[in-house]
Amino acid sequence: MRVEVLAVGTELLLGQIVDTNSAWLGEQLALAGVDSHFHQGVGDNQARIVLALRAALARSDGVVVCGGLGPTHDDITRQAIAEVMNVALVRDTAIVERIAAMFRSRGRDMPESNNRQADVPVGATPIPQQLGTAPGLICPVGHKVVYALPGVPYELTEMFARGVLPDLRQRAEAAGETPAVIASRVVRTWGMSESGLAEVLAPRIDALDAAGGNPTIAFLASGIEGIKVRITAKAPATAADSAVGMLDAEEAEVRALVGEAVFGVDDDTMETVVAGMLAERGLTLGLAESLTGGLVASRLVGVPGASDWFRGSVVSYASEVKFTVLGLAEGPVVNEPAARAMADAACRVLGADVGLALTGVAGPDSQEGVAPGTVVVGLALPGRPTESLEFHLPGDRERVRQYAAISALDLLRRRMLGAPPATTTR
């Protein structure tokens, strides 16, 4: 199967938003073993959407169109597909009712314009909407197919997995294809530089190359998400398990070489990993945050079930709050003794087993004579003396805060493993 992506929206051509959907769809198609040779982007113009659809159908077996399914007069993907199919649009009353019910559940009447979202080209199959008001469409064009998905990323991703992928697989099978399975796994690291990681992994990468290049290893430096090591393996669909076996074996090789800098795989984040370790150990956590201003707390509560182990955070942005709420002695608040006192106070004030504290200077100005980018983390863990660690981060205010947050969580993670702190903070 060969399937292309067509992104619709004048705002994409004008650069008002960056098209992330095409990249996501491209990745999903690749993982499904579907070839994708062209991407197109086109504005909200029916003639040009039709041209782009025809060009795509002329050279591929299918097209995934995203965008242009909204309720306004700009949203004309439905009309363009109907023109390519050479059929009329017919209003589907079941879809109208579904949209109206979504509005009613929010205590509102459905605006007249939303009726347009219920228009379906004759012969097309709607993919029922679940997160937004726009249904998707599966539109046969001869023996080829056009899939239409809403442009809102979280609606698109859900609907692609539920409505498009199964149909694609069916078509591939009907065409007698025995597709290859491409599986990949991302090993996530924090606390090693990209060149350090490259040096450690170089012999392994050379060995894989020499052995035929399956699996492969590639890096991706991802800023505050650390450096990702991607392992990709290919196998015939009839032996899909062997791809997973290759990933398992290669992950073990990478872990053996990289050590504690590996904090997780795939969808693991520093906060889900720390959350799992706290829950496993039956420990509760309290925070005292100054320069990060609640960022560490807000990342942690993103983990479902956080209420089992997360007590809360005292965001002591004004120094006075450190004195009154946290009980610090009046004086300078950006140094190691202050960070340790904050960590102890987080345990005491919030009734937590573990106290993690961050103080520092995000910038752009110095504070107490301390340079921007200076961050001090305090950590109170049961059975260890309360400790502190100072480090210096590059970048602007936002980057300093983001790096400070993940570095503090990484320190907690390493200490729970009984390991030393990372030697590099980026």
Place this chain on the structure above:
Amino acid sequence: MRVEVLAVGTELLLGQIVDTNSAWLGEQLALAGVDSHFHQGVGDNQARIVLALRAALARSDGVVVCGGLGPTHDDITRQAIAEVMNVALVRDTAIVERIAAMFRSRGRDMPESNNRQADVPVGATPIPQQLGTAPGLICPVGHKVVYALPGVPYELTEMFARGVLPDLRQRAEAAGETPAVIASRVVRTWGMSESGLAEVLAPRIDALDAAGGNPTIAFLASGIEGIKVRITAKAPATAADSAVGMLDAEEAEVRALVGEAVFGVDDDTMETVVAGMLAERGLTLGLAESLTGGLVASRLVGVPGASDWFRGSVVSYASEVKFTVLGLAEGPVVNEPAARAMADAACRVLGADVGLALTGVAGPDSQEGVAPGTVVVGLALPGRPTESLEFHLPGDRERVRQYAAISALDLLRRRMLGAPPATTTR
């Protein structure tokens, strides 16, 4: 002039990186008054690059190709352009020397493979490289043109401004075009639905259409950033000020129709606007956050100068922290009285003039018999009785928290303006 963008690179098709170059180039072309009707993306395959170039040249006056100018065997944009021009590639010794000098300045020898970057199609003009090793190319094809730029974003942006834009302007003038200036402004709104906004603005949009479509108005629903109303005006380059005048006049029209739902323009965010209002009024702010877990605080401290007006936040995630630190009476904590008590406590505990509190259920499970998506905001403002507002948000845990955060800030903003709360929360 009509010019398209063609992005080259298999990694774009596979979704391993998101194509930000096309959006940036699209914006630059629009600002230069150049129409751009199609974007294309294609892999590192000469036949397909040639196909994409030919398709673009058939319908436009020029193409900006980005990517595929590196030193490796994957980088074949030069070959593809030469094929479209129907000419040979010739190695330019001056470029070879320039690349070699760049390596020497870093104390390294030039690898053999970099010689390929000095290959120029006969008849093309190189754009000298300054930041990377790859020169750009200006390649005439009949009376049309292909520009080739490196895919590294910071090399691309510099080279576009220096080498492509002046050539484009010259061509436009030679074609007898009087270059236009396009200016745009984004009016940012919160608290009206897209369809509600569309209804309110429809007469104005119709009037503009009838008057010749300059300026234009378009919407963009941007999730937790609210709905953006973009005004775009076009004027001859000889009267650039008149475009800004049109924007000013149209912004006033939009504000008159939309009212308090307008919270800012262009780079304003809800937090910078609230920050400015607090600073202007000399008020300090304290927060008590439960379901948002520090998210409101962390957004606010992103505003430089936050220490002038931001005291801190008590992230009282565990109910017990609400009792011990905030002094709430023991009992249910997801209701309006609890939200008001939290707002008062934020003032008292953190020594703040204004107290803003959020409690609720982010999900996925209910709590105290209260359904996920239920959010209660408490607000204590000097000179007003402490108030509370309950609303119901759709979506998953993360969306509920994000919408809760901006809705709470919007309530504070509207109350400081002396206005009623928004009638819709999304």
